[in-house]
Amino acid sequence: MNPLEWLYPLEWVVAALMVVWHNVLTFLGLDPAGGAAWSLAIVGLVVTIRVMLIPLFVKQIKASRAMQVIAPELKAVQAKYKGKKDQASREAMSRETMELYAKHKTNPFASCLPILVQAPIFFALFRVLNVHIKSPAEGGQPEGIGLLTSDLAYQAEHATIFGAQLSDTFLRVPAGSAAQYVSAILIAMMVATTFITQRQLMRKNMPKAALEGPMARQQQLIMYALPFIFIITGPNFPVGVLIYWTTTNLWTMGQQFYVIRRNPTPGSEAERALQEKRAAKDLARSIKRGETSLEQIEAEKQAELEEQRKQRQQPKRTQPRSKRKGGPQQRNAAPGGAEALNGDDPSDGEEPDAPGDEPPAKPKK
Numbered sequence: 001m002n003p004l005e006w007l008y009p010l011e012w013v014v015a016a017l018m019v020v021w022h023n024v025l026t027f028l029g030l031d032p033a034g035g036a037a038w039s040l041a042i043v044g045l046v047v048t049i050r051v052m053l054i055p056l057f058v059k060q061i062k063a064s065r066a067m068q069v070i071a072p073e074l075k076a077v078q079a080k081y082k083g084k085k086d087q088a089s090r091e092a093m094s095r096e097t098m099e100l101y102a103k104h105k106t107n108p109f110a111s112c113l114p115i116l117v118q119a120p121i122f123f124a125l126f127r128v129l130n131v132h133i134k135s136p137a138e139g140g141q142p143e144g145i146g147l148l149t150s151d152l153a154y155q156a157e158h159a160t161i162f163g164a165q166l167s168d169t170f171l172r173v174p175a176g177s178a179a180q181y182v183s184a185i186l187i188a189m190m191v192a193t194t195f196i197t198q199r200q201l202m203r204k205n206m207p208k209a210a211l212e213g214p215m216a217r218q219q220q221l222i223m224y225a226l227p228f229i230f231i232i233t234g235p236n237f238p239v240g241v242l243i244y245w246t247t248t249n250l251w252t253m254g255q256q257f258y259v260i261r262r263n264p265t266p267g268s269e270a271e272r273a274l275q276e277k278r279a280a281k282d283l284a285r286s287i288k289r290g291e292t293s294l295e296q297i298e299a300e301k302q303a304e305l306e307e308q309r310k311q312r313q314q315p316k317r318t319q320p321r322s323k324r325k326g327g328p329q330q331r332n333a334a335p336g337g338a339e340a341l342n343g344d345d346p347s348d349g350e351e352p353d354a355p356g357d358e359p360p361a362k363p364k365k
Helices: 005-027 035-052 054-069 071-080 087-104 110-132 150-158 178-204 214-236 239-262 269-289 294-312 338-342
Strands: none
Touching (some): 035 054, 035 239, 071 087
16 A cells, blocks of 8 residues: 555645646636646646635744744743753643743744645645656556546646656756756755745844744754755656745745735844834825924934933043142141151142132131
């Protein structure tokens, strides 16, 4: 028994969606036997699946932000049991961590839901391209599946895009062929879009506190490990799967870009940029309505800079001459004072005070 036979219902759905999109594109005027129609049918498959996954994507965002909010509390729990390796301490740490997740209605796996859901779809498409639209022997007819009849499967098998069939892989085509170049370009695009998507999420939409600690290091490791994994596994993927993965990465990138610009994570660099943008828009509206002017704004900025300059420059307090070392009161002290003991002449290096410099006598009551 094939261990992947449990994917058959999902393979049927994937093939049906491809056929629906292929019929739509054919109706719009594309060649039904051409590679453009079948390649764009895979793109349509991505669009359909990602639209259906939008609720999970929203849940992923909420879970990720909740994890960022409770990160200091998680760190406190870990610090509380640091160095304690007995069974009771481990159980107490796990219990407190789960209570924290339940309190904030989140868990670390919720942010992985879209990827976990897409993984079976990815393997189902892999089998559709590698099994159901591929002829069992030279000159034979592919078996097809569901709405993807044997004739449509034969048509999809022989459709080419820039000289590459949808079932071609980098390692199973002649060296230097058009199919190998197309595969190499798609692998590079898949790796680049995966890395850029992860980097965009970490650098722009995470607060500084979330960029520190073991969790941040794990995310950085994933950011660099995933592209490396795809470099190794990519040459085994059919062209159609590479189109699917690259398209879904582009969708994720655009989706993240929209969220980062419209609803960034509190405390992140994206939130600061959004606040500055909104402040600039409010200022432009105020100027347009005549509530303020550029001269007034410039004057306020100069006043703020001047205030900051004054706060940075803390002037030293100067003591009155009467309180300085060697002042008139100390000079009139008894000969046994410190200066007399040290043999210092109080007049050395100083000019004698003028009579008018002495403080006036207090009036007697």
